[in-house]
Amino acid sequence: MQTKIKKVELRNLELDDYKQLKKSMIKSYPELEDSYWKEQDIEKLLDLFSEGQLVILADGKVVGAAFSLIVDEVLVDKNPNYAKITGNFTFSTHNPKGEILYGIDVFIHPEYRGLRLGRRLYDARKELCEKLNLKAIVFAGRIPNYNKYAEKLTPKKYIEKVKLKELHDTVLSFQLSNDFHVMRIMKNYLAGDTDSKEFAVLLEWNNIYYDESPQLINTQKSIIRLGLIQWQMRPLINLDALFEQAEFFIDAVSGYKSDFAVFPELFIAPLMADYNHLSEPDAIRELAKYADPIRKKFQEFAISYNINIISGSMPYLENGTLYNVGFLCKRDGTSEMYYKIHITPNEVLHWGMKGGSQIKTFDTDCGKIGIMICYDVEFPELSRLLADEEMNILFVPFLTDTQSGYTRVRHCAQARAIENECYVAIAGCVGNLPKVNNMDIQYAQTAVFTPSDFAFPSTGIKAETTPNTEMTLIVDVDLNLLKELHEHGSARILKDRRTDLYEIKKLNP
Known part of the structure; x- marks a missing residue:
């Protein structure tokens, strides 16, 4: 049964959110051992790149998050596994002058799924990518339903069937519906991910507004x-x-x-x-x-x-x-x-x-x-x-x-x-x-x-x-x-009013 929500808030992560964040992460990844970021990891992420760390709250409770780094495009091209892309979990790969917004985690508490809250996090990431004039969003997505078909299908065939909607994968199907496209398959990506057989799919969303000669961009939605x-x-x-x-x-x-x-x-x-x-x-x-x-x-x-x-x-x-x-x-x-x-x-x-x-x-x-x-x-x-x-x-x-x-x-x-x-x-x-x-x-x-x-x-x-x-x-x-x-404008009706002669006002403002 879907949880009822009175108020939703999307904002940047704060260190005070950690206790609620940890609980939601544990609930979101029950199949993975030690499936949550430690508090010192979150503190370091905030120090390095606070803009890239997003949380979504339902009635004041943290029920989802999306974490990101900015990395060099060449690092992505080297086909790194999760440990390498995160600098062995030290986030040393973060480079404010890099070209790629790399998503290192995204999750929604299972009791709050089905409300399109994850889509909000992805939309916010896209806006951030445009605002920072980055070339693309890249991340490696798990394929947690693959273990059910691993004996019959190669990862490539499995992905093709998910693309054609012949099969549904709880992670990959969602990513594809959010305008991400598959770049390649990655082996031995996340140790211990038995559901995905340690395979992952490298996905990309291209920023069509990217300018190789950075200019000031009006970030306000018009x-x-x-x-x-x-x-x-x-x-x-x-x-x-x-x-x-x-x-x-x-x-x-x-x-x-x-x-x-x-x-x-x-x-x-x-x-x-x-x-x-x-x-x-x-x-x-x-x-x-x-x-x-x-x-x-x-x-x-x-x-x-x-x-x-x-x-x-x-x-x-x-x-x-x-x-x-x-x-x-x-x-x-x-x-x-x-x-x-x-x-x-x-x-x-x-x-x-x-x-x-x-x-x-x-x-x-x-x-x-x-x-x-x-x-x-x-x-x-x-x-x-x-x-x-x-x-x-x-x-x-x-x-x-x-x-x-x-x-x-x-x-x-x-x-x-x-x-x-x-x-x-x-x-x-x-x-x-x-x-x-x-x-x-x-x-x-x-x-x-x-x-x-x-x-x-x-x-x-x-x-x-x-x-x-x-x-x-x-x-x-x-x-x-x-x-x-x-x-x-050729006519400026609001500016040219003769307010020295007349005015319209509320009687009970």
């Missing part, structure tokens, strides 16, 4: 990938069916390394079919009971798929008052709620909803973002307040029943992108719900809009979906282009 979900309204028998459909899309967009998965406004409306016999105000209040279970499940998805999830919106009861809210579920396991501020006449008339009073940006690992629900984007003051807080991307989950309603959302969203010099991503629902009162038809075309200047599409449209068809939209946006626009 390219953000958005995964927008144009959700088809369809009958759903229960909450588990909704989770199954939602996970399908989260899995799909995370498979393309998206940083965000964005759902539309009130995408959970199909669940209201069970309450169609009730009045509309009572039915929508029954739907509100799903809000907390959805938040918790989406937090799990955010951790498991290593993606920030914007949960669209759903009805939410707070002290007897009905709001339209959504949740930003971050990939570190935390979550924040956002409210629809402006309530449409229809929401007031049929459901008795009220608007929230929280106007704020959200800090993410991709910078500051804003989130508005549908009608909110039609009020320019609101997004300007968020732009003043240095918002780079504005997300707008929406639901519109007619093309005229969609047109209002679309054109206002485009205006917000231009006037606030930011990206605006809108995601809506499509399809019909004939058995749900007041939610029977939907019209949508999901899109990402940009400012209007030479660095951006001349139409101000980065990408858009086919209207009224269930699909995803995966789009890269470059935050560095926004920085350039703010300072050197």
